Amino acid sequence: MEAYKRHYLTAKVATELFKMNPQYLSSMQRVKVDAQVEQLYRIQDAILHSPEVQWVNLSETEVDSALQTCIEGYESYSLFLAALDNQQLDEVALRKALSEELKCDKVLEMVSNSVPPLNQTDAKHYYDQHLLEFYRPQTWEMSQILITINDAYPENRRDQVLHRIWSLYHQCEKSHFETLALQHSECPSAMQNGYLGWCDAEKLYPQITERLALIAPNQVSTPIETELGFHLVKYQQTRPAGQATFEQAYPFLREKHEHRARQYLQRQWIAQLLSAYAV
Known part of the structure; x- marks a missing residue:
């Protein structure tokens, strides 16, 4: 390679x-x-x-x-x-x-461009049989600064990371969170000034979800420890949890159908291709 x-x-x-x-x-x-x-x-x-x-x-x-x-x-x-x-x-x-x-x-x-359209009757049947799938958890539009823990690097050992993250937290009082994220965060979101977009509760570490519930919009949290390291988080706005109607869910179902059908056709084609592939 x-x-x-x-x-x-x-x-x-x-x-x-x-x-x-x-x-x-x-x-x-x-x-x-x-x-x-x-x-x-x-x-x-x-x-x-x-x-x-x-x-x-x-x-x-x-x-x-x-x-x-x-x-x-x-x-x-x-x-x-x-x-x-x-x-x-x-x-x-x-x-x-x-x-x-x-x-x-x-x-x-x-x-994979020959995907058949989704039948609306089939979509409604699927929706009725999988209502829990269309329960939307609470979501936050959020940003973060992450400093990872990695004992292979002296500056990323836990005690050093804890000192660095608290220092960044106090700097947030005088500097823009976004600038600090770009300069110091070890998350790829640093390239977007720490912006993570909309994140739902089920995909966040529970320690972060719990802290988000305790802070106000645009307030920076105190350091939060997860298995990755230490985080500073803030959110711009939040959406409450709730059940999506079929009408709200249908565009998602149509997109999901097309995505799965395309993936299936692509996997089949790739499998055939690799069977004849010689490194």
């Missing part, structure tokens, strides 16, 4: 699996990431050598747009370049990795 490809996929998988940069992974986390990187590379390489790839067109404008989206995640272009350097990448390598990824996505979209 080419070095640029490994570095890009490692950063991508580490973010998706553990919401952290590769350098902060534990040894066990790294093993899991490396295994998924190998599998993802095998799939991408097979797609890029498939007969179907000749039927998709990828413009330079599309690659430019993807690259620009990456750049816009940083406060400045120099910070973007520094982040690339930390991942042992440069802009040319990132552009090549993005181009290959976009081409794979286009091929998968092409081989």
